[in-house]
Amino acid sequence: MTQPNVDDLVQSIASDTGAPPETVSRMVSQTWQAFSDGARITDYLPVLVTKRVREDLRSQSRHNHH
Template sequence: MDQPQPNVDEVVQAIAAETDTPTETVSQIYADTLADFRVEARVFDYLPLLVAKRVRSKLKHSKRKH
């Protein structure tokens, strides 16, 4: 049984709000990260969840540097 896929726009909006980052920036990072994950993924069911986690982590880490 396939897992319901989250709405990417909603995920991007949530990450943007959580990290105080422009939506366009989050959207681009999300798309780039998803493309990177798809290259080596064997299972795609949890890809949106893993990508969202990576994007959040990347943005929070970059905010701490400043």
């Protein structure tokens, strides 16, 4: 199965968070793999992956600012 509109997800997350697209792309790829491993229903993967990557980036930026 291919990842639908991964480039769109990456661009959206990168522009919203200010993170470099390369970093976002790597995180999306890793998160996608973790979430899809053994998943029977993949309809919601783009939403779940996007949410997790945004949360991870937010928590990283909070840690970097302290």
